[in-house]
Amino acid sequence: MEASFKPKGGARLHPWYVTGLVEGEGTFMVSFNRRPKLRVGIETRPSFSVSLSERDLDLLRMLRRFFGCGGIRYSRSDRTYKYEVRSITDLVRKIIPHFEKYPLAGAKRRDFEKFAQIVRWVHANHHLNPDYLREIIELAYSMNPSGRRKYAKDDLLRLLGEMKG
Amino acid sequence: MEASFKPKGGARLHPWYVTGLVEGEGTFMVSFNRRPKLRVGIETRPSFSVSLSERDLDLLRMLRRFFGCGGIRYSRSDRTYKYEVRSITDLVRKIIPHFEKYPLAGAKRRDFEKFAQIVRWVHANHHLNPDYLREIIELAYSMNPSGRRKYAKDDLLRLLGEMKG
Numbered sequence: 001m002e003a004s005f006k007p008k009g010g011a012r013l014h015p016w017y018v019t020g021l022v023e024g025e026g027t028f029m030v031s032f033n034r035r036p037k038l039r040v041g042i043e044t045r046p047s048f049s050v051s052l053s054e055r056d057l058d059l060l061r062m063l064r065r066f067f068g069c070g071g072i073r074y075s076r077s078d079r080t081y082k083y084e085v086r087s088i089t090d091l092v093r094k095i096i097p098h099f100e101k102y103p104l105a106g107a108k109r110r111d112f113e114k115f116a117q118i119v120r121w122v123h124a125n126h127h128l129n130p131d132y133l134r135e136i137i138e139l140a141y142s143m144n145p146s147g148r149r150k151y152a153k154d155d156l157l158r159l160l161g162e163m164k165g
Numbered sequence: 166m167e168a169s170f171k172p173k174g175g176a177r178l179h180p181w182y183v184t185g186l187v188e189g190e191g192t193f194m195v196s197f198n199r200r201p202k203l204r205v206g207i208e209t210r211p212s213f214s215v216s217l218s219e220r221d222l223d224l225l226r227m228l229r230r231f232f233g234c235g236g237i238r239y240s241r242s243d244r245t246y247k248y249e250v251r252s253i254t255d256l257v258r259k260i261i262p263h264f265e266k267y268p269l270a271g272a273k274r275r276d277f278e279k280f281a282q283i284v285r286w287v288h289a290n291h292h293l294n295p296d297y298l299r300e301i302i303e304l305a306y307s308m309n310p311s312g313r314r315k316y317a318k319d320d321l322l323r324l325l326g327e328m329k330g
Contacts, residue, residue: 013270020185023224024217052189052271055309059188059271105178106217106224144220 013066019102021063026050026108028115030140031149032156041163042156044127044136046088046119048095051080069094091119111143130160178231184267186228191215191273193280195305196314197321206328207321209292209301211253211284213260216245234259256284276308295325 027049035043048070052060060072060083070085085095096116104112118136126132134157141153192214200208213235217225225237225248235250250260261281269277283301291297299322306318 014181014185014267016179016181017185017188017267017270020179020182021188023182023186024189055272062270102179102182105182105227107220 013062015066015098015102018063018066019099019104021059022050022099023104023106023108025052028108028111028143030115030118030136030143032137032140032151034151034159038128039163040128040130040133041159042133042137044118044122044133044140045086046091046115046122047084047086048091048115049082049084051075051078051082053080057081067094067098088119088123092123096120107144114139114143130163133160178227180231180263180267183228183231184264184269186224187215187264188269188271188273190217193273193276193308195280195283195301195308197302197305197316199316199324203293204328205293205295205298206324207298207302209283209287209298209305210251211256211280211287212249212251213256213280214247214249216240216243216247218245222246232259232263253284253288257288261285272309279304279308295328299325 027047029049030044030046033043033045034041050060050063057072060081063083064070064072067085067090069087069090070083072081072083074080075082085091096119099112099116103109118139121127121132121136127136137153137156137160141149193211194214195209195211198208198210199206215225215228222237225246228248229235229237232250232255234252234255235248237246237248239245240247250256261284264277264281268274283304286292286297286301292301302318302321302325306314
């Protein structure tokens with residue numbers, strides 16, 4: 001059966017191959033935006049992405065087909081193409097179950113576990129509760145940094161404190 | 166059976182996971198050195214490596230265990246740790262067969278195919294023949310560049326021409 005998974009041409013990717021690729025090139029990220037209209041003042045935005053150079057655009061398309069969700073976009077900041085999933089439903093139903101069945105073997109695994117916890121809280125709408133949101137922020141900022149952060153953690157927590165009062 | 170491959174703790178890595186990881190973080194490289202004592206004047210040095218940050222040192226060790234060859238070293242130039250295989254015998258018997266059985270799906274596959282051709286020529290001692298060596302140099306320089314090259318292709322070919330005469 002293994003042979004049928006050979007990723008040639010338009011063929012399927014093997015699920016373990018996907019996990020290995022993500023170990024190197026994938027990012028589990030939780031970012032935040034100020035949203036005065038929300039009661040807690042802060043929007044929580046989890047995302048899963050894989051960044052590759054233009055020569056691997058086909059591979060990103062195979063990845064999108066593999067997961068059956070998400071999109072591909074060009075990232076000006078680092079001149080790569082990103083396969084990206086932001087939908088909470090897709091993260092809960094498609095992305096997280098994959099990495100639970102075919103777990104990461106390296107240090108990224110700890111990031112994934114924090115990410116999965118946050119996504120499940122968001123899915124249950126706990127991110128609209130200031131106490132949960134505080135925990136979400138702490139957890140998100142304890143993940144391995146990838147790229148610049150828009151806000152310092154303390155600024156977010158201070159903002160949250162103001163909204164709560 | 167899949168479950169037994171879960172890369173937890175000291176467990177084995179799944180072969181497709183290894184291919185996926187190498188798609189992102191692996192390098193197939195053929196470098197050259199001037200060696201006046203050789204009849205062709207140039208030494209051919211193929212190497213396979215995977216570079217990861219310090220936090221993934223354990224993963225590099227699992228990789229070494231997986232392939233049953235090679236070593237791990239710190240790379241000052243890019244501050245990473247590298248799992249590296251340079252032995253021609255190990256490349257022919259262990260590394261190349263893996264990527265033929267569990268092939269890369271992305272653009273790195275073309276680099277691997279050129280690399281495998283060169284390694285087999287070196288294994289058959291063809292790199293000591295000026296005509297083969299010319300082809301090896303052309304093939305090596307058509308691979309996707311990774312890092313700086315010590316020599317320009319034309320300098321190597323010129324050197325080869327001088328030695329041949």
